[in-house]
Amino acid sequence: MRREKEYGLxxxxxxxxxxxxxxxxxxxxxxxxxxxxxxxxxxxASARFPAxxxxxxxxxxxxxxxxxxxxxxxxxxxxxxxxxxxxQAPATDMMRQIEWFGNYTMxxxxxxxxxxxxxxxxxxxxxxASVNPVPSKTSHNTLIEVVWTVxxxxxxxxxxxxxxQLLTAQYTPPEDAKLTVKAxxxxxxxxxxxxxxxxxxxxxxxxxxxxRAKAGKEDRKVYPRLLAVDNELVVPVNxxxxxxxxxxxxxxxxxxxxxxxxxxxxxxxxxxxxxxxxKEGLYYGQCSQLCGxxxxxxxxxxxxxxxxxxxxxxxxxxxxxxxxxxxxxxEVDGQNKVAAAGN
Ligand SMILES: [Cu+2]
Numbered sequence: 396m397r398r399e400k401e402y403g404l405x406x407x408x409x410x411x412x413x414x415x416x417x418x419x420x421x422x423x424x425x426x427x428x429x430x431x432x433x434x435x436x437x438x439x440a441s442a443r444f445p446a447x448x449x450x451x452x453x454x455x456x457x458x459x460x461x462x463x464x465x466x467x468x469x470x471x472x473x474x475x476x477x478x479x480x481x482x483q484a485p486a487t488d489m490m491r492q493i494e495w496f497g498n499y500t501m502x503x504x505x506x507x508x509x510x511x512x513x514x515x516x517x518x519x520x521x522x523x524a525s526v527n528p529v530p531s532k533t534s535h536n537t538l539i540e541v542v543w544t545v546x547x548x549x550x551x552x553x554x555x556x557x558x559x560q561l562l563t564a565q566y567t568p569p570e571d572a573k574l575t576v577k578a579x580x581x582x583x584x585x586x587x588x589x590x591x592x593x594x595x596x597x598x599x600x601x602x603x604x605x606x607r608a609k610a611g612k613e614d615r616k617v618y619p620r621l622l623a624v625d626n627e628l629v630v631p632v633n634x635x636x637x638x639x640x641x642x643x644x645x646x647x648x649x650x651x652x653x654x655x656x657x658x659x660x661x662x663x664x665x666x667x668x669x670x671x672x673x674k675e676g677l678y679y680g681q682c683s684q685l686c687g688x689x690x691x692x693x694x695x696x697x698x699x700x701x702x703x704x705x706x707x708x709x710x711x712x713x714x715x716x717x718x719x720x721x722x723x724x725x726e727v728d729g730q731n732k733v734a735a736a737g738n
Contacts, residue, residue, distance in 0.1 A: 473653040474619055474679040483652045486672050486699070489565060490655030496561055503550055565655075568669045572637035574630060580640075580647025580660035580682060583689035587628050590639075595713050599626045601692050611724060621691070622679040626716060627698040629723065631705035632675050640666045648684035651697060657683055672699040675727075700727065 473483050485491040522531075579586040584600035602612060602623040610625060612618040630636050640649045642660035650657035654670040672678075680695040700708070704723060712719035 473676055474622055475652075485655065486653040486674055486676065486678060487655055487670050488673070489670065490653060492561055492564065493655045496557055499557065500554060503554060507550070565668075568635065568637070570635050572635045572669060574634055575637045575639065576628065576630070577639040577641070577665075578628070578649050578660065578695075580642035580644075580649065580686070580693070582644050582687050583682070583693040585628075585649075585682075585693065585695060586643075587626075589709065591709065593713055595709065597626050597712075597716050599624045599628065599696070601625075601694055611721060617677065619679070622681070622694045622696065624694055624696040626720060627677065627696040629698045629700060629705060629708050629712075630672065631702045632672055632699050634702070635669060635671050637667060637669050640668065645686050646684050647682045647686045647693070649680075649695065650683040651678055651680035651695060653678045653680075654697075659684055672697075675699045675701060677727075698723070698727075 473486060475483065482490070482494050482497070485494055575590040577586075577588040577590065579588070584598055586596060586598050588594060588596035601621065602610065602618060602625055604620070606625065607613050607618070612623055617623075638649065638656070638658075640658050640660045641664060642662045644662060646662070647660040648657060649660055649668070651670070654672060656668045656670050658666045658668040660666070676699055678697045678699065680697075682690060682693040682695070684690075686693070700723065704726060708719050708723045711722065
């Protein structure tokens with residue numbers, strides 16, 4: 396008797412699950428499209444996507460793209476914004492592909508969820524006890540069984556093929572690295588080492604509020620609390636950069652959302668990842684492996700600059716890191732002011 400009751404309750408729960416899930420997916424999809432009108436346009440332009448699906452995406456997009464409400468990010472920084480529901484703007488081709496795959500997957504998730512919801516609603520209404528005093532004893536239907544086996548197989552193939560292509564691409568740098576940087580996670584900061592002729596290494600820790608004035612980092616839009624660091628990792632734009640990642644104490648994770656990279660930093664082991672940043676700017680990420688009490692306070696900041704700026708910075712950073720950083724910051728600020736003035 397008790398078991399029957401439990402069974403009944405479980406049945407009710409299975410009916411209840413898809414509704415909130417559907418809500419999340421539908422609202423999430425709408426928000427993603429609404430918010431990232433610009434990013435979606437890029438994705439539509441660049442995606443390897445069947446023409447019909449592109450057309451559908453465009454229709455879907457236009458339905459929700461009435462306003463772009465989160466367009467207020469700083470022109471030269473990529474960082475999270477409040478109420479963000481989707482990815483940060485991509486700064487590498489890899490991140491663009493990841494974003495494409497995320498959107499592509501939504502085209503399977505949303506219809507499946509709607510289909511399951513409609514089927515459930517249909518069964519609940521049509522086969523309710525009050526109009527079916529004598530229940531049907533149907534237990535097999537060959538056509539339906541073939542459909543519900545072949546359908547998911549096809550869906551899984553459609554997801555697996557681009558997914559494995561993407562995974563392979565992430566582990567296959569398209570060219571040799573021109574710059575190699577080693578990132579070592581510590582509790583709770585990062586060490587960076589440039590593997591150039593004369594090795595340059597320095598520590599990068601969260602920017603303390605009390606140090607803002609001294610570092611010239613008082614603008615909290617550009618140097619946000621909990622994301623800004625004292626010494627950024629500086630890399631040249633459009634340059635294949637290899638990152639060797641390890642740790643000294645516990646497992647950390649080196650992650651930069653705009654670049655589409657995230658790789659564990661494991662003591663005694665060197666992991667490798669790579670990126671090729673396409674636009675100059677200041678990008679923020681965080682340690683992404685729970686690593687102790689100050690896990691939330693070991694941000695990663697990467698400043699992407701022009702080739703010439705990088706060379707100048709690298710040469711002077713070997714002797715005077717704070718001075719080199721200040722010079723670089725002044726130069727970048729000047730550039731941004733000129734850009735903001737519309738020149
Ligand atoms: Cu960590």
